[in-house]
Amino acid sequence: MIYEKNQRYIIPFDDVPSPRAEMPEISVDERRGNFVEVETGFPEDIAVQEAKRCLSCRRCLGCALCWAECESEAIDFSIPDEELDLEFDDVVVTKGQDNSFFPIDPKLGFGSYADVITDIQFERMLSPTGPTDGMVVSPLDGEIPKRMAIVQGHPNEDDDQLLSSLVLGVNESIIALDRTKDLEVILVSPINEVFKEQFLSNAEKISGLRIVKGDPESVEKDQEDAPLSLKYSENGRQQDDTFDLIVILTKPKISSEIKSLSRKLEKPVQ
């Protein structure tokens, strides 16, 4: 099963997996000295079989069952799109609700393990209006973690990015620790000067949180339901520890649409 952004969610049909049809070709010996077409085309049975693999992706089926069910008659398919031409004296460009982020090193296990999530996902989970009403659970099995790690996904970033991700990581720890009994949290990241001066002493006072100045290296597990094993360096020493949930600090990415808008309007993204 695959979950991906952009409204994509695909269910496993019973003909999955099935291989894609291969195009038949004439042999290399038959090609020298002539210009006969190399690819010979699908026979009918192969073509039909290949076409049947199509998932026929469609979101709203347009079945109008919601409309039939709605007693207050609020659903109205005839409400039209509107096109507006407006004039302004000034513009403010912000990131909007697009929470995309720069790719994360695949060694950290994001995308491979359901219990490795991003700081943005964790923020949503901690939110009182979130999917679990703010309860900290592992999306792998719905269990409450005993030990979790928050790790830096972009250790070599500039000061501003490192600082804001560190503050977010500490803040997420504060909320998670407050919500969860007997939770242990470690935060693994390089620490920069600004963070050291402004936040480190307060962060180190938080009970249940241990801040590790180091680099995360890899996240692995032996089998699907085993705990996650995190390798990281602490003061140059190799460490290896297991966790029930790992949160990766990401680097936010501004969408190309917003970027081009900002360029056209000569307004930086706030």
Next chain:
Amino acid sequence: MCTGRVDPALVAKAFKKGIDGLLVVGCYFGDCHYITGNHQAKAKMDMTRKLFKFIGLNEERLAFRQCSSGEASVFVEIVSEFDQKIRSIGPLGGDGDRVKAPEIFKKLEAAEAVLAGEKIRWIIGKRTPFLETGNVYGEIFTEHEFNRAIEMIIVEEMEVQEILARLKETARSVKDLANDLAIPPSRVFRYITALKRKGMVALDKVTGQTPIFQLTGQEV
């Protein structure tokens, strides 16, 4: 009675009561007194067979055949052939089925709920308009696309109905449900949050590290 009125939920109910096979015999296409009754019957039985296959019941146990009321010998042939087939498959939940008794009866119970539910009934009823005049946006479906839509609903509704059926017995955790139903726990977790969103499931209590969920009594 017109075969078009054979309710798939009744078909599931009959199997739940322990029958080994069910044969629906309707008129030839083109001969229907109600014009599309036999087409509807075929679509409904095709869909029910798909669901049976998905839950692990040998879908050959359900068949749709056609003959006219004047064709006694054809009728006899159809019935004898089906009788032979069911004998060769053997009793329900035995060697002829992927899922064995007694689990298959639990599956059939959830299948009945799926087939009796509004989603499947509504969509299967939309088959003719979808293929001929289009959906609410005027988009016309191909048969393949319609079948994909039905399959999608069958897979997801079946899993949801099974979760609801287990929760009806007693409050359970994500892990328990995943173990009971052989559905990956990460998928169960998302179904539970989705059901919570719809107001149908709520947190009951937390035992140790394990949140336990229960029904709210607000099912459809």
Next chain:
Amino acid sequence: MQDKKVLIVGGGLDGVSAALEKAEAGAQVTIVEKFPTLGAERIPRDRLIQPDDAFVNPDLDKMRNHDNIQVLTYSEIKKVNRDNGKVSAHILKRSLRVDNIKCNDCKACIKVCPVNMFDDFDEGFSFRTAVDYFNPATGEYNIFKEDMPVCQQACPVNLDIRTYVAQIADGKHLDSLATIRDRLPLPGSIGRVCPHPCETACNRQYLDEPISICFLKRYVADVEINGGIEPVYETPEKKLPEKIAIIGAGPAGLTCAYHLARQGYENITIYEALPVPGGYLWVGIPEYRLPKKLLQREVDLIANMGIDIQYNKRIGKEISYEDLKKNNDAIFIGAGCHLGLKLRVPGEDEYEGKGIVDCVTFLRDQALGNPIDTKGKLIVIGGGNAAIDSARVGWRMGFDEVYILYRRTKKEMPANTWEIDAAEHEGVIIQYLAAPVEILGKDGRVSGMKCIKMELGEPDASGRRRPVPIEGSEYVIDAETIVPALSQAANLEFLGEDHGLDINRWNTFDIDEETGATNVQGVFAGGDVVTGPDIAIRAVAAGKKAAEGIHEYLRSK
């Protein structure tokens, strides 16, 4: 500040705060957000928090009820213009399809909706249904309906792939072909040569492998031919009188003519410089990938709509551009990119035509049956599809050995991977990380090439690692023919002097993206002559767009 109008882009926490701040200061504020509702609470990233005061909530109620704020959710800014400090914006506000004033949040709709999909708002931790609220804090419902599936969106002509593929699954092959032809008049040709961006987008790849969409298109085109069916492309009974000239019978020009004929135009003339149609499809794509007979048939079907294709009519030679402009109501320029670029190494100019021939000329000569000397070895330089095509053509023509020289590695090669594999499979020798240094000659003819080995250094502006020569690693390959296949450019000399068209620094036209219109009234352009060398299906898309643009222009005249 009074009555100042401010546009806020983005309805997240930042956008909402900015909107409230500006509105409180007296400005008229419009806030535009792509998602169906405004943003949720966020955790601060600039200070440490207290557990009981963890989230910052956007004050949505205040904003919704503020007299100075207009909220546009589920909206997109389609066009912006900055002029004299004023900003004008064209905004598309999509319908929510739910009247949220009537809605009482009973959730009946989301309980029955049969569609589960990725819940963006909850970052994938849940499912949302097609009708759903987005942000639980606002409880505003909407029906999410995408314009088209991902494959169709990825296709430059937005072919209705979902329908035509499923029609094949249903066994309705000719219906499928009709679906394709609604937008693309060259299904058999494109179905053979397209690098299929649709398959790159296909959702099935996340389960196993993408659908073989492109070859299915070819399949239905073959069904018609194998069945001996000769269709007639219909044109409406009501004819339109305006005269339209099309320069170039390539994919852009043919498609433009096809769609104009379908509108009823009956005075369409295509001027083609070559004796054959299809443009690069004929003289650039080799026969073993796209048989000429098949291309000719697809062109004939278009021509039979009453379109006059005049061959061997080079604008600027047989007919002047001024005359064309004078005698027609609209012109479409789809002249393509048929100028091969030079290597710029010593010896190149000296031996030009004496063993050095650019890939465009090489492929064209082969396609038109012009004599080519196939003695000895052939070296092709470059990593694009034209390089691979030249090499595979050379191999077929009987050169003793065929080399491709490419200065980066296979991974960076812009050619389609399946084409590279096929060339290697056939015995073409590809030397990666190698570049030409000098063309060597003997007795007035090419005799070989001095090459140098390269290594990959730092990434350049395009993100690809820049190849750097390894000092002292020069070596020589003997060869009688050398084909540079670097890139192609447009040749716009045919326009003459006083055409008045804006030509940019890439020697191509700047056009209006929506209509294909150039800066000169009544003159439209599209295809490679606008984009530079690009894939055929994008030229088809440009031809279709221009046909719509021309129709609109002529009808409003």
